[in-house]
Amino acid sequence: DIQMTQSPSSLSASVGDRVTITCRASQSISSYLNWYQQKPGKAPKLLIYAASSLQSGVPSRFSGSGSGTDFTLTITSLQPEDFATYYCQQSYSTLRTFGQGTKVEIK
Amino acid sequence: QVQLEESGPGLVKPSGTLSLTCAVSGGSISSSNWWSWVRQPPGKGLEWIGEIYHSGSTNYNPSLKSRVTISADKSKDQFSLKLSSVTAADTAVYYCVRSVIALVVATTHNWFDPWGQGTLVTVSS
Numbered sequence: 001d002i003q004m005t006q007s008p009s010s011l012s013a014s015v016g017d018r019v020t021i022t023c024r025a026s027q028s029i030s031s032y033l034n035w036y037q038q039k040p041g042k043a044p045k046l047l048i049y050a051a052s053s054l055q056s057g058v059p060s061r062f063s064g065s066g067s068g069t070d071f072t073l074t075i076t077s078l079q080p081e082d083f084a085t086y087y088c089q090q091s092y093s094t095l096r097t098f099g100q101g102t103k104v105e106i107k
Numbered sequence: 108q109v110q111l112e113e114s115g116p117g118l119v120k121p122s123g124t125l126s127l128t129c130a131v132s133g134g135s136i137s138s139s140n141w142w143s144w145v146r147q148p149p150g151k152g153l154e155w156i157g158e159i160y161h162s163g164s165t166n167y168n169p170s171l172k173s174r175v176t177i178s179a180d181k182s183k184d185q186f187s188l189k190l191s192s193v194t195a196a197d198t199a200v201y202y203c204v205r206s207v208i209a210l211v212v213a214t215t216h217n218w219f220d221p222w223g224q225g226t227l228v229t230v231s232s
Binding site: 034036043050099 | 166211218219
């Protein structure tokens, strides 16, 4: 299995802050990396696919980068509706695996 | 736009079989995508269970493979999950998801979108 490790597991930030979440794969996965946002009681929502492609309808303050084993999700100017848990997910292997999640909380 | 909705019992007895169905609307299960199940135990992370293509081809998470069956009914645009010999560890919110297959910069990629709203299945006597 390809293990996905996110850091940090949680963070506190203020509205307007720039937030960076890191995801590391246990082996190279090229750009086969997706990011999701999940709010309490809701299903995950796709934000970024193929490491850096913004899903239609997702605000441009979200961006993704990286390839190989190291990836980053960046939120520029954090908004109140961005407080949620974020998951990375690799699609390199048929056995799709997710990171453990990063909870973004209000400072 | 494609929408997915899970249905099935919210309570299953230990050693029993969990059975869920996902109804697809706004699109066809016969499109060039796979159809997946993902679960999330309360307060925990996401686990991919398996997927099916309209041809009937399936892929399963090896950790669950001996207990999982995913099937599809093209005439109803539905796909289903059966998980046998359940224990309390199978208590989770179960999501059905479209597994999109698409070209991105001349490379085939895959991602999960959209997701059903999820259904909580509790394993308890």
